[in-house]
Amino acid sequence: MILNVSMLSKSYVGKTVLNEVSFHLEEKEKAAIVGINGSGKTTLLRCILGIEEADEGGIAFSKEKKMAYLAQQHADIETEDESFQSLSGGQKTKKRLEEILQEKPDLLILDEPTNHLDIQSLQWLEKVLKRYDGAVLLVSHDRYFLDKIVTKVIDLENGKARVYQGNYTAYAEKKRQLRAAEWKAFLNQQAELKHQEAVIEKLRQFNREKSIKRAESREKMLEKVERLERPEDTENAMKLLFAPKESSGNDVLTTVDLGKSYDDKRLFSHASFTIHRGEHVALIGDNGTGKTTLLKILNGLVQADEGEFRLGAKVHIAYYDQEHAVLNMEKTLFEEIQDTYPDRNNTKVRNALAAFLFTGDDVYKRIKDLSGGEQGRVSLLKLMLSDANFLILDEPTNHLDIQGKEVLEEAIRNYEGTVLYVSHDRYFINQTATRIIELFSNRFDNYIGNYDYYEEKKEAVRAYGDAQQKDKKQKGKAESKAEGEENLRENREKDSKKQDWESQKEFSAKKRKWQNALQRAEEKIASLEERKNELTASMEAVGSDVGKLMEIHKEQEEIEAELEEQYAVWEESSTMLEELS
Structure with missing residues (x-):
């Protein structure tokens, strides 16, 4: 673990921005902090960096490790380099990041690194961060970028933090599922409370000693029920449907x-x-x-x-x-x-x-x-x-x-x-x-x-260009290859004779190793997928038990992480077997 944030709270003029925020970051892990504007993302980064002091809670960062920060704005960078000040926002971001990476920090903190970057620069940044060997904690609203870079999402909402494993798309889907489960639990409890209140009112209307005692007993039970908070209704924003009054020509x-x-x-x-x-x-x-x-x-x-x-x-x-x-x-x-x-x-x-x-x-x-x-x-x-x-x-x-x-x-x-x-x-x-x-x-x-179509066509053009270049090189070498063709055949014959019993044995052992790894991965994937389906099916039966829903959600995240690992093993094993065959 390279960074641990524990029960962090921060307020401004009586308004709570961060409320008992907790999460951790492993070495080489890449995580994003997301949330609406004003949710406290930059404040959280500034507390981690020590630029601002938290009201409560703690931040643990290894003293032996090095941390670097790329701010959202570059105006506060002290430099006498006039050429830097004349650069565009995107050029400044690129130059500062290149300088920071030369320091080889263990943790890189980025606040809106994609601002002002054109698409070519965004693709450059993605390649750099994918190759970067340290941990990354970033704030960004660029969903395409988040999908390609991060494996963990820290969602800030109403001062609270909730951690999701996976990229942005996985986070968005898990959040939607969890929000739906929370709403179902809340509405079920509200219906049950309303039913109990109606029963109590009816018992009191009977106006008999026994019925009044039963009503009082039910009231005491209701007082002990822990009320579920109404989930945040972030999906109810009215969508603007607009049509021009007059249609234009074609x-x-x-x-x-x-x-x-x-x-x-x-x-x-x-x-x-x-x-x-x-x-x-x-x-x-x-x-x-x-x-x-x-x-x-x-x-x-x-x-x-x-x-x-x-x-x-x-x-x-x-x-x-x-x-x-x-x-x-x-x-x-x-x-x-x-x-x-x-x-x-x-x-x-x-x-x-x-x-x-x-x-x-x-x-x-x-x-x-x-x-x-x-x-x-x-x-x-x-x-x-x-x-x-x-x-x-x-x-x-x-x-x-x-x-x-x-x-x-x-x-x-x-x-x-x-x-x-x-x-x-x-x-x-x-x-x-x-x-x-x-x-x-x-x-x-x-x-x-759309953009997917554009990328598909650009990739096809790149592939065609690479193929043309390859053909050109091959034609250019045709004459020299023809001259050495006889020598090449002789060398191949010699090489084939050198494959003695020991090399054959080593080859068989390698192949057997990857076959076993492939089989184990397939069995594990099948088992995990089966358990994943069981958990999905069980959510309906759990109903309003929020505690149980959270347990299921946690196990689902663990299964997703293990599945990702097993799929990687399966892919590696398949690739190695293909190379050996």
């Missing part, structure tokens, strides 16, 4: 040979494509290729150097920028929406805000007092409430937590208009895009599908 946008340069730097040229009604198009590419500039050209904010674009019939654009320039910082949330859409009554305004997770007194907060993520949600809400049938979005998921991203994904999937957006969030692209345009300096590549 050809929404046509660009012809658009080009743009700044100073002597060419961003892009010959940008020609057409977007049709109902398409949800993701514009991707490396940082600096001009994606945001292209969106600004389409919105009339920047002039193209060459080429032209045309909007189709009845096209009405709504634009989302990263700076939230559409917001009045002095207004409250409620005022901002009501003043923009005066035809909506109070209930409709509140329902619209609730769809983007602003409820209760939150609607009376001033825009300037909101976090970047909250301001982003307000901008998106105004966009979704507009009459536009063509949404143009520049990095709409920036600063949004996972819950906020899910609301946005749902809204875009249900949107009947046309969407063009820039994003580096691969999970978001996969959930919402029907088409991907990849921007290069001198061309646009087009993919009709």
